[in-house]
Amino acid sequence: MLPRNRWVKARIEHWDFAAVASLARNLIECYLAFFYLCVDRVSPNEWGCRWNLFNLHDCMARKKMFERLGSCEQVEGFEKQAQELRGRLLKNHHFLSLPEKKRKELLKGNNHYLHSQDELIGRMGENPNTFRFVYEFLSAQVHTLPLGFYRSGDKGRGRGLENPVERRYICLILDDVRMYVLRGIRELIVFFPDISQKISQADRNVIYEHKLKTHEPKSDCTQNTPMPSTHESPEKERKVGRNETCPCGSKKKFKKCCGK
Numbered sequence: 001m002l003p004r005n006r007w008v009k010a011r012i013e014h015w016d017f018a019a020v021a022s023l024a025r026n027l028i029e030c031y032l033a034f035f036y037l038c039v040d041r042v043s044p045n046e047w048g049c050r051w052n053l054f055n056l057h058d059c060m061a062r063k064k065m066f067e068r069l070g071s072c073e074q075v076e077g078f079e080k081q082a083q084e085l086r087g088r089l090l091k092n093h094h095f096l097s098l099p100e101k102k103r104k105e106l107l108k109g110n111n112h113y114l115h116s117q118d119e120l121i122g123r124m125g126e127n128p129n130t131f132r133f134v135y136e137f138l139s140a141q142v143h144t145l146p147l148g149f150y151r152s153g154d155k156g157r158g159r160g161l162e163n164p165v166e167r168r169y170i171c172l173i174l175d176d177v178r179m180y181v182l183r184g185i186r187e188l189i190v191f192f193p194d195i196s197q198k199i200s201q202a203d204r205n206v207i208y209e210h211k212l213k214t215h216e217p218k219s220d221c222t223q224n225t226p227m228p229s230t231h232e233s234p235e236k237e238r239k240v241g242r243n244e245t246c247p248c249g250s251k252k253k254f255k256k257c258c259g260k
Contacts, residue, residue, distance in 0.1 A: 002170070003162065017157075017166040017173075018148060021141035024177045028135065031180040032120060036113060039187050040123055045094040050114050052092065053106060056085040060109030082109060134176055182207055 002020065003013035037050065063078035086107050089095045095103065105111070113120060118128040140147035152158035155165050185207050189196050199207070243253055 002174075013162065014160045015162050015166050015170075016160060017169050018141040018144075020170050021138045021173060024173045025135065025138035025142055027177050028138075028180055031184050032117070034184055034187075035124055036120060038191070040120075043094065045092060046114075049089065049092045049094040052085050052088045053095075053114055054112050056082060056089070056107075056109040057112035059085060134173075138173070 003015055037047075037054065042050070059078050059082045063075055063082065066074040066078065089107065095106075098106070106114070115123070118132070121128045121131045137147075139145070142148075149158070156163035157165055189207075196204075245253065
């Protein structure tokens with residue numbers, strides 16, 4: 001979809017910022033879910049609460065879709081699953097510690113996250129206002145809101161042809177999404193250190209070139225040792241010594257790996 005990319009040689013380059021924005025927002029939302037379920041450091045009880053709530057939302061969303069089709073068998077099946085998930089939540093210590101009003105709202109299955117999106121962004125160490133600006137800008141393209149197509153005729157926009165405005169927008173969005181993708185890759189390497197052996201030196205340099213502040217992912221969500229559930233700010237990154245082991249997981253010295 002990206003003009004002038006190195007993987008696809010197109011006879012005609014089509015500049016489509018709206019399509020790029022839609023996929024970019026999807027990638028950002030994927031990272032949010034990954035952070036929420038796998039990276040954010042919480043106690044086993046809170047993780048269980050998050051997981052069951054996530055599945056309850058999925059179950060209720062499917063139930064509502066099949067209700068529109070009048071499929072009684074499917075609806076009954078999803079309602080049965082929903083009741084089981086609600087039962088798990090009502091036995092979860094973290095869920096029971098929440099205010100009664102919030103518990104009643106969550107049991108409806110309308111929320112897939114325990115926290116608001118802004119709270120989640122804060123736990124990631126990001127600025128909620130900056131994130132919200134990018135997210136709303138991308139959403140306007142996804143939903144074809146006036147913000148997405150008003151002024152699209154200015155400066156040659158909206159015609160599929162190269163123009164300075166859409167070229168700048170595409171570059172800015174790709175740069176922003178790239179940070180989330182690289183952050184996700186680094187955190188996955190913590191879970192699966194063996195994959196670092198299959199990463200080329202050139203790719204390692206890219207992955208660790210602009211290292212963001214990240215939480216240390218937990219390797220086992222069902223571990224017995226509780227992890228702090230309070231909002232922790234990311235630790236300041238320490239500079240890696242040249243003779244220390246490279247943080248990419250290659251087991252080589254930093255000076256002979258990513259520190260070249």
